Amino acid sequence: MTTPPARWSLKRRLAIRLLIVLTMGVLGPSVVMVGAAMWAIDSMDDRALQDQAGDIVRNLDVTVSPPALHLPARLANAYATSGDSYLYAVLDAAGTILAASSPAAETLARVADDMTPGVFFLVTRPNGGQPWYAYMTTAGPYFVAVAQGSLHDDSLADSVMRDLVGFSFITALPLLAVTLLVTFWTLNRAFRQMERVAGEVRAITPGGAEARLSSEGLPSEIAPLVAAVNDALFRLGRAYEVEKRFTTDAAHELRTPVAVLTARIDTLPPGPTRDSLAADAARLSRLVSQMLDVARLDAAPLPMNAHVDLVAIVREAVAALAPLALRDRRTMEMRAPDTPVMVEGHEGALRLAVTNLVENAMLHTPRGTPIDIEVTPQPAIRVLDRGPGVAETERASIFERFQRSPSATSSGTGLGLAIVAEIAARHGAQAAVSGRPGGGGIFEIRWPDAT
């Protein structure tokens, strides 16, 4: 089971979330402060109006009828010189103006007549312009309405808000930048260490399970993962060692008696018995070798990371077998390009595959028949013989272990081609057999076109 690759990165998530948090952290207080400031400005106007009304009420003598207003000179002067910025009007219950700051107060009185005492309201100026802000209260049976031009107008609130928001952002933007920088720097350092560990993991080759990852410089959150991987590597390494140990021990234990047998047969007097015993021993020896090759292939994946030249590998393997071919009075020819044919893979395994292909041809074709070997630029290794070939019905199963063609001679082990197929598969290539025009078989290891 594979998990789809993550479509987000930790850095991107952190950047987006930090941006949201910091924006809220900056804008939130600003909004609260602007709100508070506007409220303060509004209530300042309200209090000023109430104070203004209070002044009038205090100086209104309601014991006489009509009531008499005795404004101190300072106030009277202020009203007179305000240019209708400050107004007052004293009304009776019928709405008749009993006293007023100026003729303009008539407008105020008209609007105030419809109002209930204790409310704030706006009065439209008859000649346009900003409306008055007004308030009405009672003084005994009378009503006192006051108004002022909005001194603390919205432009003030706007400027306060602009200043506050501007100031907030001036401080917030560097803060945001520094926060993001510090976050990214911290993450980058942690990720560099993780990238290093990933490199160490990538460098682990099959059979290299004794490798350990270093947790140096890693954040403590990641260290347990590294420790767990190291534990797993240790267990794998131990299992691999046991397996490897067994195959090497088995190799030695199996080969020694075969070596003794071969050497003992060599001491016999020459004759047909010695020859057939030698052939039996050779077959036994081949079986042991191939069983061990299969065990080795099964025991662990091969490191496939080397760039190797098929031409050189095939020529070397074929050159080692050529003396045997000559002894059987065969001709052997290799055709290959003058330039290397490079593939990714394991040199020893490929040499073993070629050896098995050629040995297979030597075992299953009559003495004296030619064996040709080809390497092609589109990576492929071909061994062509002039033997009986392989019947079409047997071609699929011939590469399976111990699946020997019914027509095969007794000298085969049934393992050689299985080893070839296994090694081919490990290289992403395919082992196949086909008929050769003019008689014989073509055994090949073919790499897919994409390589």
Place this chain on the structure above:
Amino acid sequence: MRLLLVEDERELAGLLKAGLKAAGFAVDHVATAADAEAALTSGSYDIAVLDLRLPDGDGLDLLRRRRAAGLTLPVLILTARDSLSDRVKGLEQGGDDYVLKPFHIDEVVARLRALLRRPNQALGVNIVIGNLGLNTMDLRVMVADGPLALSRRELGLLELFMRRAGRVLTKEVIEQALYGFNEELESNAVEVLVHRLRRKLAGAGATPSIHTLRGIGYLMDDVP
């Protein structure tokens, strides 16, 4: 020729010893790495046969140690085939030869003789294959007791073939051995040289022959 045989498997050692004695070697046999090290240190052998897997250590480690201490005698290694490891490859690239277990005693004897032909001392040696003889000191070639005149390059090629008789020499190996690094080389120079040498040997009645394996290399043997 005094030969040290290092092999822990008793029966195999007995058979090898008998075979080597029959081939004319004076054989001393030891079964452990410790005994082998002591025997090699004594310095009284001309050649050694070394099994890599010994009860008290690894033969290759022992050899590396003695080589570092100045051991020069040729050593033939007995090893189990392990195609998937680079161990055999390492041996191939080293100066010493190896034989895979199981082996025929004839093969071991042939390899030992080949190793002894190597000029590790300033003494001339005679290499003989069939009725063909070469003295590597004065570079005289004899075919059935009669001298054969060869050019300098032909002599070089013949020596190469005779030292590695029975094994394939690739064209690259011959080119590297006979021609200088900067030498201009016709693509068919080796073919032409081999052809000339073969004709001269055949003309003189030499029994060994040079086989051509097209695309692979050349091989000299004395199979009648």
